[in-house]
Amino acid sequence: MSTEKSVWRRAYEWHEQRLPIVSFLDHSIGTKYPAPKNLNYFWNFGSLALFMLAVMILTGIFLAMNYTAHKDMAFDSVERIMRDVNFGWLIRYMHANGASFFFIVVYVHIFRGLYYGSYKAPREVLWWIGILIFLAMMATAFMGYVLPWGQMSFWGATVITNLFSAIPVIGDPIVTFLWGGFSVDNPTLNRFFSLHYLLPFVIAALVFLHIWALHIPGSNNPLGIEAAPADKIPFHPYYTSKDAFGLGFFMLFYFAVVFWAPNAMGHPDNYIPANPLVTPPHIVPEWYFLPFYAILRAIPDKLLGVVAMFGAILVLFVIPWLDTSRVRSASFRPWFRVFFWLFVINAVVLTWCGAQLPEGLPLIQGRIATIYYFVFFLVIMPVLGWIETPKPLPASISTPVLKPAE
Amino acid sequence: MKKIVLAAAAAFTLTSTAALAAEAGPELLKRQWTFDGATGKFDKLQLQRGLQVYREVCASCHSLKYVAFRNLTALGYSEDQVKALAAEYEFKAIDEEGSDVTRKGTPADHFPNPYPNDNFARASNNGALPPDLSLMTKARVGGPNYVYSLMQGYEDPPPGTELLAGMNYNKYFPGHQIGMPKQISDDQVTYADGTKASAEQISADISAFLHWAAEPKLEARHATGFRVMIYVLIFTILAYLLKRKIWARLEKK
Numbered sequence: 108m109s110t111e112k113s114v115w116r117r118a119y120e121w122h123e124q125r126l127p128i129v130s131f132l133d134h135s136i137g138t139k140y141p142a143p144k145n146l147n148y149f150w151n152f153g154s155l156a157l158f159m160l161a162v163m164i165l166t167g168i169f170l171a172m173n174y175t176a177h178k179d180m181a182f183d184s185v186e187r188i189m190r191d192v193n194f195g196w197l198i199r200y201m202h203a204n205g206a207s208f209f210f211i212v213v214y215v216h217i218f219r220g221l222y223y224g225s226y227k228a229p230r231e232v233l234w235w236i237g238i239l240i241f242l243a244m245m246a247t248a249f250m251g252y253v254l255p256w257g258q259m260s261f262w263g264a265t266v267i268t269n270l271f272s273a274i275p276v277i278g279d280p281i282v283t284f285l286w287g288g289f290s291v292d293n294p295t296l297n298r299f300f301s302l303h304y305l306l307p308f309v310i311a312a313l314v315f316l317h318i319w320a321l322h323i324p325g326s327n328n329p330l331g332i333e334a335a336p337a338d339k340i341p342f343h344p345y346y347t348s349k350d351a352f353g354l355g356f357f358m359l360f361y362f363a364v365v366f367w368a369p370n371a372m373g374h375p376d377n378y379i380p381a382n383p384l385v386t387p388p389h390i391v392p393e394w395y396f397l398p399f400y401a402i403l404r405a406i407p408d409k410l411l412g413v414v415a416m417f418g419a420i421l422v423l424f425v426i427p428w429l430d431t432s433r434v435r436s437a438s439f440r441p442w443f444r445v446f447f448w449l450f451v452i453n454a455v456v457l458t459w460c461g462a463q464l465p466e467g468l469p470l471i472q473g474r475i476a477t478i479y480y481f482v483f484f485l486v487i488m489p490v491l492g493w494i495e496t497p498k499p500l501p502a503s504i505s506t507p508v509l510k511p512a513e
Numbered sequence: 514m515k516k517i518v519l520a521a522a523a524a525f526t527l528t529s530t531a532a533l534a535a536e537a538g539p540e541l542l543k544r545q546w547t548f549d550g551a552t553g554k555f556d557k558l559q560l561q562r563g564l565q566v567y568r569e570v571c572a573s574c575h576s577l578k579y580v581a582f583r584n585l586t587a588l589g590y591s592e593d594q595v596k597a598l599a600a601e602y603e604f605k606a607i608d609e610e611g612s613d614v615t616r617k618g619t620p621a622d623h624f625p626n627p628y629p630n631d632n633f634a635r636a637s638n639n640g641a642l643p644p645d646l647s648l649m650t651k652a653r654v655g656g657p658n659y660v661y662s663l664m665q666g667y668e669d670p671p672p673g674t675e676l677l678a679g680m681n682y683n684k685y686f687p688g689h690q691i692g693m694p695k696q697i698s699d700d701q702v703t704y705a706d707g708t709k710a711s712a713e714q715i716s717a718d719i720s721a722f723l724h725w726a727a728e729p730k731l732e733a734r735h736a737t738g739f740r741v742m743i744y745v746l747i748f749t750i751l752a753y754l755l756k757r758k759i760w761a762r763l764e765k766k
């Protein structure tokens with residue numbers, strides 16, 4: 108064996124001395140990043156979200172090459188993508204369904220955080236950045252849905268932007284400002300396209316901060332206790348290989364929908380060109396907004412409805428302090444676990460209510476579900492921390508829980 | 514106690530689903546389409562018959578603007594046949610001297626709109642606007658089954674129904690009063706390929722044709738889908754084996 112360094116090795120070291128990007132990656136997601144050894148498959152959803160962001164940006168850039176942001180041409184340009192651009196149908200279906208799968212992944216990711224108490228000290232800032240990403244995703248997806256300029260694009264945009272008119276005094280000027288005119292029209296489409304192109308890169312920057320904030324305390328784990336150095340394993344190759352497997356498994360579902368049910372999650376009305384003179388009988392947003400739409404409509408007053416809708420997301424910022432229990436993982440909190448699963452069921456009910464006309468039974472259920480949504484955060488979280496007796500925590504990840512003396 | 518709470522939650526969700534089932538209209542007629550399922554393909558002869566129905570029946574009122582004549586090669590026609598078909602249509606043009614003339618259609622042209630503008634179209638149809646048909650099966654719940662049902666849904670209005678002037682009763686149309694008169698009856702067309710032209714057959718053929726018009730890349734989508742799925746499946750299995758092998762190192766320690 109020669110002791111001479113190969114030319115590649117020398118080039119690599121030369122470069123690393125000037126910009127240590129390989130060591131940086133190695134410390135971030137490589138062999139130098141120790142992660143708890145007991146992470147379960149719910150910890151795959153972070154890397155899946157990153158994958159979906161990359162898919163959205165890549166497909167989006169190719170769509171933008173062929174898309175025309177003008178009210179008389181947008182719908183036609185999307186149809187041209189579907190029919191005449193090489194593999195345009197694939198790019199568009201990956202993008203349109205990608206938004207849905209991005210939200211599925213991020214919702215699981217958020218519920219994972221709620222269940223295992225990942226929002227608690229010392230991860231509050233990490234949690235905040237996550238919520239900012241969620242908000243930016245919602246804005247991006249909302250504006251993206253306007254771009255094909257179908258009936259739901261137009262009327263969804265009209266209904267949602269109109270919400271701001273509920274704000275006293277400055278409401279109407281704000282709506283005019285958002286529209287760039289006196290109704291949703293060409294200027295609205297143009298600015299939405301510009302922002303729809305911009306925001307994903309803001310999200311990418313937030314993701315960078317999110318991962319930075321993650322590396323300060325390191326990952327939480329299913330037991331919610333501090334992981335001792337002995338209970339940690341290098342991220343690469345252990346979690347890179349696990350994430351690769353998770354990615355493959357996830358893609359089976361994503362591509363099954365892209366190739367065999369590409370319009371199942373969309374609304375047929377969006378294949379009708381936008382028409383300001385014809386209001387669709389039932390305007391519904393995309394499924395991932397439905398829980399918040401249900402909260403909006405559960406409240407009879409428009410302004411309070413808007414406040415509740417935004418409050419439903421903003422309350423997430425303060426849950427590190429609303430939750431008074433010091434035990435992170437719900438596995439050791441017998442009562443929290445029950446209320447958590449009720450919260451999940453409640454979210455499904457809210458989603459369903461959001462798709463119904465706000466009258467009769469759905470309206471009543473929407474109201475009950477809205478109440479539980481807020482009670483969960485504002486009452487159950489603080490009170491339970493005081494009155495619940497958690498199960499004994501294990502001393503470390505590798506030592507089993509000691510049975511209490513009989 | 515925990516069980517009671519969970520049972521209450523279950524009851525809450527169940528009532529939601531019951532309410533959902535309550536509000537459906539008449540069930541659509543359903544058909545086995547050749548393009549259904551994971552490997553579904555269009556039946557080219559059926560599409561050719563559907564094209565004939567479109568040209569002989571629907572085209573006098575409905576445009577098909579996203580379909581170009583050149584696309585018709587997908588129905589099994591040769592380039593020359595497409596050229597000849599396109600040449601049967603006339604388009605407005607401006608000649609070198611700048612005068613308005615008409616020219617023959619070419620494969621690059623799209624199916625023309627039968628009306629010069631929407632107002633004219635409404636005026637000719639008792640105020641109802643015949644919509645463009647190129648995306649119809651994707652723009653309605655039920656897709657091709659909806660068009661298939663709509664074509665066969667004309668019947669006498671139930672006693673007591675006031676039909677507005679110029680309106681027709683169709684049980685599948687939302688609100689039941691439709692501006693389009695009944696179009697399809699037995700032997701409405703004489704098929705070039707000799708297929709017996711029952712009303713049901715004609716309705717099926719036009720619906721299949723319109724589904725091709727709306728989703729012309731369906732076959733490519735299914736075929737690409739299979740290749741991608743096989744690739745991803747192999748990737749997933751290899752990744753799983755790799756992951757197991759790597760994680761086995763931890764147990765040895």
Ligand code: HEM
Binds near residue numbers: 163167202249251
């Ligand atoms: C966070 C990432 C993103 C999300 C959640 C998102 C979401 C969406 C959604 C929901 C639609 C409507 C799909 C439809 O029904 O047709 C859409 C359309 C579109 N997006 Fe995005 N998008 C993202 C990133 C991007 C990026 C980075 C670009 C450009 C570089 C882009 C360009 C477009 C274009 C041109 C359209 C209109 C074409 C179409 O409707 O298919 N998107 N987006």
